[in-house]
Amino acid sequence: MSTTPKILYTLTDEAPYLATASLLPIVEGFARAAGVAVETRDISLAARILAQFPAELGERAVKDDLAELGQLATTPDANIIKLPNISASVPQLKAAIRELQAQGFALPDYPEEPSNDAERDVRARYGRVMGSAVNPVLREGNSDRRAPASVKAYARKHPHRMGKWSSESKSHVAHMDGGDFYGSETSTTLANATTARIEFTGADGATRVLKDGLKLQAGEVIDAAVLSTTKLAQFIDAQLEDAKAQGVLFSLHLKATMMKVSDPILFGVAVKRFYREALEKHADALAGIGFDANNGIGDLYARLPQLDEATRAAIEADIKAVYANRPAVAMVNSDKGITNLHVPSDVIVDASMPAMIRDSGGMWNAEGKLQDAKAVIPDRSYAGIYQAVIEDCKANGAFDPATMGSVPNVGLMAQKAEEYGSHDKTFQLEAAGTVRVLDADGNVLLSQAVEAGDIFRMCQTKDAPIRDWVQLAVNRARLSNTPAVFWLDANRAHDAQLIAKVERYLKDHDTAGLDIRILSPVEAMKFSLARLRRGEDTISVTGNVLRDYLTDLFPIMELGTSAKMLSIVPLMAGGGLFETGAGGSAPKHVQQFTAENYLRWDSLGEFLALAASFEHLANRYGNARAQVLADALDAANARILDENRSPARKVGELDNRGSHFYLAQYWAQALAQQTADAELAQRFAPVAKALVENEATILRELVEVQGGPVDIGGYYKPDTAKLSSAMRPSATLNAVIDGLRG
Numbered sequence: 001m002s003t004t005p006k007i008l009y010t011l012t013d014e015a016p017y018l019a020t021a022s023l024l025p026i027v028e029g030f031a032r033a034a035g036v037a038v039e040t041r042d043i044s045l046a047a048r049i050l051a052q053f054p055a056e057l058g059e060r061a062v063k064d065d066l067a068e069l070g071q072l073a074t075t076p077d078a079n080i081i082k083l084p085n086i087s088a089s090v091p092q093l094k095a096a097i098r099e100l101q102a103q104g105f106a107l108p109d110y111p112e113e114p115s116n117d118a119e120r121d122v123r124a125r126y127g128r129v130m131g132s133a134v135n136p137v138l139r140e141g142n143s144d145r146r147a148p149a150s151v152k153a154y155a156r157k158h159p160h161r162m163g164k165w166s167s168e169s170k171s172h173v174a175h176m177d178g179g180d181f182y183g184s185e186t187s188t189t190l191a192n193a194t195t196a197r198i199e200f201t202g203a204d205g206a207t208r209v210l211k212d213g214l215k216l217q218a219g220e221v222i223d224a225a226v227l228s229t230t231k232l233a234q235f236i237d238a239q240l241e242d243a244k245a246q247g248v249l250f251s252l253h254l255k256a257t258m259m260k261v262s263d264p265i266l267f268g269v270a271v272k273r274f275y276r277e278a279l280e281k282h283a284d285a286l287a288g289i290g291f292d293a294n295n296g297i298g299d300l301y302a303r304l305p306q307l308d309e310a311t312r313a314a315i316e317a318d319i320k321a322v323y324a325n326r327p328a329v330a331m332v333n334s335d336k337g338i339t340n341l342h343v344p345s346d347v348i349v350d351a352s353m354p355a356m357i358r359d360s361g362g363m364w365n366a367e368g369k370l371q372d373a374k375a376v377i378p379d380r381s382y383a384g385i386y387q388a389v390i391e392d393c394k395a396n397g398a399f400d401p402a403t404m405g406s407v408p409n410v411g412l413m414a415q416k417a418e419e420y421g422s423h424d425k426t427f428q429l430e431a432a433g434t435v436r437v438l439d440a441d442g443n444v445l446l447s448q449a450v451e452a453g454d455i456f457r458m459c460q461t462k463d464a465p466i467r468d469w470v471q472l473a474v475n476r477a478r479l480s481n482t483p484a485v486f487w488l489d490a491n492r493a494h495d496a497q498l499i500a501k502v503e504r505y506l507k508d509h510d511t512a513g514l515d516i517r518i519l520s521p522v523e524a525m526k527f528s529l530a531r532l533r534r535g536e537d538t539i540s541v542t543g544n545v546l547r548d549y550l551t552d553l554f555p556i557m558e559l560g561t562s563a564k565m566l567s568i569v570p571l572m573a574g575g576g577l578f579e580t581g582a583g584g585s586a587p588k589h590v591q592q593f594t595a596e597n598y599l600r601w602d603s604l605g606e607f608l609a610l611a612a613s614f615e616h617l618a619n620r621y622g623n624a625r626a627q628v629l630a631d632a633l634d635a636a637n638a639r640i641l642d643e644n645r646s647p648a649r650k651v652g653e654l655d656n657r658g659s660h661f662y663l664a665q666y667w668a669q670a671l672a673q674q675t676a677d678a679e680l681a682q683r684f685a686p687v688a689k690a691l692v693e694n695e696a697t698i699l700r701e702l703v704e705v706q707g708g709p710v711d712i713g714g715y716y717k718p719d720t721a722k723l724s725s726a727m728r729p730s731a732t733l734n735a736v737i738d739g740l741r742g
């Protein structure tokens, strides 16, 4: 066991990375005074790309910090603060590569259609950093996400605005009725460990190995399912017709980042059907310039300059004609004409559906106004939960943050559980046949018939994480004296296997007096919503996907944002992973920052994670000072909420940097006032004094820079000096903080 208490703070992307440039020096200063080391590890998209090409980059090679952290997460010493990072779609990945090349990094281009081994190797390396490539690597434990009592109390006292709901709303969720993953899933639990392979056998009897060397453990639950892209295309066509007939926006909600193999294909089917006339008419020209519908219609616009003027104009005119015939489509940015079908990473279901529900069931139309929408979520596995919320809001009106209860979550996610670990076992088949999962002796574990174009997906859920999850659920139910509901659907093959395990493992625990139930997702949602309206709390105990969906949905309804969530991952090996908030890296905030030098990112998630991390260190290493820091930070966090020192949204107001100043002031005051450690109190007394006495000057220095554009020298890899000077504009504050850092 290492004896030095240490925090590993991750450097990531976009808004949380910008915020880090201001917050981290403060954290380093305070931690240092208590003898806690803070180190950084760079897991940004840029760093992850660079780490793939050590030989090519020579002297500028970058070490693979993500691999190191992934390894550390399996040891008891891990104490990692993980901020949100970009899970890159192909368009984002290409933009990042271009930026790094322009900064002089000798990276190879992204091979669109690799034609030799070298190109295939480059493509595979880029493939490793694509999509959700970070979280599954670090998540060696299950998830415990909740709104701390102080945050909930604050939200009740200062309720955020919720759009009114009308019973006349035409908004609804549309899903397939067959031919989807839900309908085809089969599942089994392994009696013995084995090394499996996935094989495709075509109609001609020829067999091809899709994946080999797949290690499976005893007790592991595996499942396989197929989605028909032909049925999906028919479904999309019907929804386009229906959206038009009903006069609602067509809006598609997927998770192309986490589900990085399947969902871009589903997205591509929708793009192809929506723009069908134009894309079919110009099929040859578009194939010639390498357009890929899976990357969105934005990919077409990016490639148009390769065509001659006349062809370009013809394509543009035909796309315009499509819009005239189709239902209106939900917009991501109406000013710039960016639609829901532009880039697969712009509309991510966990954040986009709650936003729609918060906004009266509307999405933005081309005029930038809210309009009722058809939310298309093709697969039935989870779509129904959102329809249940919509029905509830139509019947009972919007939820009231001042009175509503809370739905915390205990999520099964350790060791790449379920769908979120399936991308290396997901394939699109070019021909009809059968896909089989075979054990080492050649016995068929799972089998699915496929048609050409179908997507086959296999998932794994290991036994130890399931046991740990059940235990976590019971602990949380006991600690918070709150009913807990396992959201599992007895009619789904995978869930049926899980239900059997949950029932068995619950017997290992003392559940006397606890209210623990198992309900299907839709029933669980209805049950939780009814309690929520009565002001009652209900723990949601879910698999990995619902963990993701619900930990944005409920916080956004209850608190207005998932940024204020406490998001702990007790690692199964004994370490701690402290995620910050439950949302993403907020690209919109970066646009505002570079245009107006105003950052509205709320770092409360980081503050909460830090307090939990110091507390973890205190417990693990018996480090009393870390506990003093944690307690003082808790007090500071409560004051940030009480005194409303979170960032506002507009120039001239307190932004992210200002909220960090108050954190430093309140934290220093709490340390100066505490009596558990006199030496620390003495150390921080002058710091607190300086931050109080200079408050007006510091706030002026922080606000007077706002309003104009700011250059940070890069989007995916900003220039550290430029970023630091932009994010630390107060010389007075810096002098105090740098004094602490030594």
Ligand SMILES: NC(=O)C1=CN([C@@H]2O[C@H](COP(=O)(O)OP(=O)(O)OC[C@H]3O[C@@H](n4cnc5c(N)ncnc54)[C@H](OP(=O)(O)O)[C@@H]3O)[C@@H](O)[C@H]2O)C=CC1
Binding pocket: 083, 084, 085, 086, 087, 088, 135, 257, 345, 346, 347, 348, 351, 352, 561, 562, 563, 581, 582, 583, 584, 585, 586, 587, 588, 589, 600, 601, 602, 603, 605
């Ligand atoms: N844990 C992780 O690493 C996660 C990463 N992602 C990645 O994040 C990127 C963007 O995803 P997206 O689906 O747009 O979701 P985001 O959560 O990044 O953004 C949705 C909106 O949520 C609000 N928001 C989220 N966090 C904060 C915060 N701390 N302070 C203030 N507001 C906040 C903002 O709304 P407003 O501006 O209106 O205030 C923001 O525009 C993608 O690359 C995605 O892959 C997504 C989820 C989790």
Ligand SMILES: O=C(O)CCC(=O)C(=O)O
Binding pocket: 087, 131, 132, 133, 134, 135, 136, 257, 258, 350, 547, 548, 551, 582, 583
């Ligand atoms: O890793 C990702 O891409 C997103 C993770 C996420 O949305 C979540 O865990 O809430």
Ligand SMILES: [Mg+2]
Binding pocket: 350, 351, 548, 549, 552, 582, 583
């Ligand atoms: Mg999420």
